[in-house]
Amino acid sequence: MKIFRQMKRLSAKNKPHMKEQSVQEQGNNEGLTGNLEEDFQRIKQLFEGAADFAYREIEINAAYSALILYLNGLVNVERMELHVIHPLVKANEKLPRRAEITIDDMKGILSSAQVKQGTTFQEVIDQILAGGTILLMNGSKSALFISEQSWEQRSVDEPVSEAVVLGPREGFTENIRTNGSMIRRRLKTTKLKFEYMKLGSLSQTEVMITYLEDIAQHSIVEEVRSRLNRIEIDAIEDSGYIVEFIEDQPFSLFPQVLQTERPDRVVGNLLEGKVGILVANSPFALIVPVTFFEMMNSPEDYYGRFIITSFIRFIRYLFLAVALLFPSIYIAVTTFHHELLPTNLIFSVAASREKVPFPAVVEALLMEITFEALREAGLRLPRPIGSTVSIVGALVVGQAAVEAGIVSAPLVIVVATTGIASFMFPSYPLTGAIRLLRFFMIFLAATLGFYGILLGIFFISVHLVKLRSFGVPYMAPIAPFHFNNLKDIFIRAPWWKINERPHETGKRNLKRLSSRKPKY
Amino acid sequence: MYTEKISGLQLFYLMVGYVLGTAIILGLGLNSKQDAWIFILIGMSGSLILMAVFTQLAAYYPGDSLVEMLPKIIGKFLSYPVILLYILHFTYSAARASRELGDLIVTTILSETPIFVVIASFMVLMIYCLRGGVETFARMAEIVFPIYIFSLILIWILLFSVDQFDIKNLTPILGNGLMPVLKDAFPTAINFPFGETIVIMMLFPHLGNSKHARRIGMSIILVGGLLLTINSIMMISVLGPEIYSRDIFSLLSATQMVSVADFLERFDALVILMMVAGVFFKVGAFTFAAAVGISQLLSLKQTRSVCLGLGSIIPPLSLVTASSFVEHIEIGFKYYVTYVHTLLQIILPILFLCIAFIRKKWGQR
Structure with a gap:
């Protein structure tokens, strides 16, 4: 990492003007002049070439005219017509009969919920870009920002990456x-x-x-x-x-x-x-x-019954080990430690490996990489052809490869189990880490057997206890150990027992429950 | 100076793992045969006194490691050779522990792998861990130690299922009287593995709440000693005194006899796991102590690069000191533990305590 820092420093030295060259909005901190024509020309110049820039001029009375600026597509035109343009056109009747009209008078006319005032060009430009409607008036050094923005957007939908059976179904949108x-x-x-x-x-x-x-x-x-x-x-x-x-x-x-x-x-x-x-x-x-353990928890854990949940968590951690280690254990056993398996089992494994021309590592790497490719292809393919991939995957890669004697049947079982296991984690980014580390473990198992697997586990553990997330140890509350927080790690205690917030983040206000569970 | 803090529980886990470390695999008190467990108990009681010496020294010089307090006790010039001795002792002990791991792995599961590869790859792991500082090492202890103890207890339970298991193997208790065992136990039983807890004096300054230092130190010796005692009773019951006294890896031999329903067998993997974990504590603590010692002796600002240097010395050192494992064990128990350990872990600390005591008394007047 040091080397990256040095490279960064060097490249920064060679390009001393980098910062100035970057594209940025120019400063427009001057105030509006009050001359409508002049102000409008300046803004229009900035938006030159932007076809979505729209404006409309409205004459309030002979002396005063107003100008509405907005970006097409970011503003709800119907509402704007109703709450801004219509009142302005009719303004002449409502306004007090006096010579001067100020922008403050306009506030009383508009029927929009949010109306703000601003005085500089920069504010006007920012508001237009954010989807606001801007009202300028001649003779006035300030502008009104009317918030009538709305644009096409996806509706609230079920979260795709974190589906649950129990619990709320709404997921975040882009808004x-x-x-x-x-x-x-x-x-x-x-x-x-x-x-x-x-x-x-x-x-x-x-x-x-x-x-x-x-x-x-x-x-x-x-x-x-x-x-x-x-x-x-x-x-x-x-x-x-x-x-x-x-x-x-x-x-x-x-x-x-x-x-x-x-x-x-x-x-x-x-x-x-x-x-x-x-x-x-x-x-x-x-x-x-x-922390690591929070990554392993699904929101559903808190909605289901706690005993079942605790069991499911146990399964999840078990299959974390499977996802990480199963192929490497297979390699270690078949290449180094035949004696670790019961005799009958090793016979059937050996019999199925007899025809296979590759060493176990090559075989495993071949299948693992193919599986990763299938996974990625399944994601990218348009949905109607998605099922093709699974058929090709199951039949060609699975059955045909075994029958042709290119890979052994036990390995297909290993890879398939591993593949299923790696989809069990509630956090998608964590899945990626485990998938990649699996190859690291395969490499270690192929060179040092069971000892290599142990070393690999130790390496990963050392890395995990070293990690911190915003200063909080990644492996809390196991290392550093905190007994009270174990209630929501490997098991999920019933809610009335989880009476404290996690020590690392919630120590300002530890208490969660004010009463014990009532007895019935 | 000591910004990194470890908790009492972390220190306890770390040091109990360290005491069990290689001792649980190698077997203790081999000459005492069926009285090996008494041998261990004697060693444990002697070491309680020794631990009192260590903690008292730490109490006299709070916030100082062994290397830092020595100049204050025996003066600057006299302390240099003594500190150097301790650093050499720590380094060599780390090398010995890694050699034991290497030989176990090579004789059991990786018969065709060069032993250097085994030791060197372990050292890479060790350096990676120690470069994270004592905090990382202590947190590793929190993760590894429960698994370690779980495996140990699982093995004990499984040993009951062995046909040859016979608690009568322990008899006759003290058939030749107490004297032969006592003779055998002094000073070997105190020195290995309990006396090696002298590295705790390099860790005390990191302890968050130093008030508990004595209590933690004592419980380390007690828990470690009791676990070793139970273990040796189990080993002797399964293997019988004759095999126990001749076998190099007695825990492994005993575990290999386990066979539940003709299906659950070959629990060697658990022993290998325990060995790797135990040596992890042992090599880690020794290397850490040596690295901190060197950096404090030379007043370096950090220990990370010292760890790297030590890590490249220890694997070759572990191999050149003995040509075979039998020679390694012989050098260890006949000479190193008997003489060097006695000097560095019993005589000198007691001497330092006396000097420190006199200095404190006279200093007050």
Whole structure:
């Protein structure tokens, strides 16, 4: 990592004017002149070549004329006609009979819900770009910003990447306000805070930091704020951009930020003292800080019965080991330690491997890579042909390859089980880490057998205990150990027993329950 | 200076794992045959006194590691050779532990792999861990130790199913009287593995709440000693005193006899896991102590590059010191544990405590 830093420093030295060269909106901090024609020409010049820029002139009376500016497609034209243009056209009758009309008089005429006032060119331009409707009037040094924005958007839908059987079905959309409202609906308290900021010099993407006051720690909120403020990039297209900027250890395979589509998951985490980050145009909210074990929990865990849930969690951790280790154990056993298997089993494995021309490693790598390819192809293919891939995958790669004697049947079982296991984790980025580490383990098993697998597990554990997410140890509450927080890690205790927030993030206000479970 | 803190529980896990480390696999008190467990108990009681010496020294010089307190006790010039001795001791002990791991792996599961590859790959892991500082090492202990103990207890339970299991193997208890065992136990039983807990003095300054230092130290010896005692009783019951005293890897031999319903057998993997975990604690603590010692002796600002240097010395060192494993064990138990350990882990610490005690008394006047 040091070497990257040095390279960065060197490249920065060679291009000293880099910062000045980057494309940015020019400063327009002067105020409006009050001369309608002059102001309009200046704004029009800036929007030259932008076909979606629209304007309409309205004469209020002989002396005064107003000008409406907006961007086509970002404004609800029907509502604008009703609440802005119609009142203005009829204004002459309502306005006081005096010589001077000010922009303040206009406020009384417009029937829109949100009307603000601004005085500089920069404000006017920002408002137009954000989808506002701008009212300029001659003789007035300030402009009115009318908020009638609306655009085509996806409706609230079931989250695709985090489907549940029990629990709410709504997922975030690309509209940051809708997303904010979904959180607000679940936490009707003034303690819930939303902080706005804009990131990206060109995209001016709205970003919201959300947290619960009195529960989230100041230091973490402050750290989130400062890390976000340090981002200098031209455009942010998705919250995934931000993840890479704010992670403690971007070179780690393990995600240190939780990406989720589910508002209930965000709320659950806010209650544990975490900080959420909503990003405009992205249906994925970010949650920091996060630990490894939280990545392994599904929101459904909290809606189902706790005993069943605890069992499912056990299965999940078991298959975490399977997803990571099964192919490498197969390789280690077939190449190094035949004696570790019971005699009958090793005979049947050996018999099926008899015809196979490759060593077990090559065989396993071949199948694993094919499986990864199938997975990726299945994702990219248009849905109607998607089933073709599964048929080709199952028949050609599975059965035909075994019958042709290219791979052995037990290996197909191993790869298939591993493949299923790797889809069990509730966090998609974590799946990627496990899938990649599987190849690392295969390599170790092929060179050092069972000892290599052990070393690999130790390596991964060392890496995990080293990791931190916004200063919180990644393996908390196992390392460092905290007994009270074990209630929601490998098992899910009944709600009336989880009486404390996680120690690492919620220590400002540990108590969750005020009473014990009533007895019936 | 010591910004990284570890908790009492972490230190406890780390050091119990360290005490069990290689001792649980190699078997202790081989000459005492069926009285090996008494041998261990004697060693444990002696080491409780020794641990009191260590913790008292740490209490006299709070916040100082062994290397830092030595100049204050015996003066700057006299301390240099002594510190050097300790650093050499730690380094060589780390090398010994990794050699034991290498030989176990090569004789059991990887018969065609060069032993150097086994030791070197383990050292790479160790350096990666220690470069994360003592915090990373201590957190690793929190993850590894529960698994370690779980495997150990699982093996014990499985040993009951062995046909040859016979608790009568322990008799006659003290058939030749107490004296032969006592003679055998002093000072070997104290020195290995309990006396090696002297590295705890390099870890004490990192302890978050140093008030509990003595309690933690004592419980490390007690828990570690009791686990070793139970283990040796189980081994002798399964293997019989004769095999126990001749076998190099007694835990492994015992585990290989387990066969439940003719299907659940070959639990070697668990022993290998325990060995890797135990040596992880042992090599880790020794290498860490040596690295911190070197950096404090030379007043370096960080220990990370020292760890790297030590990591490249230890694998070759572990191999050149003995040509075969039998020779390695012989050098270890006949000479190293008997003489060097006695000097560095018993005589010198007690001497330091006396000097420190006198200094404190006279200093106050």
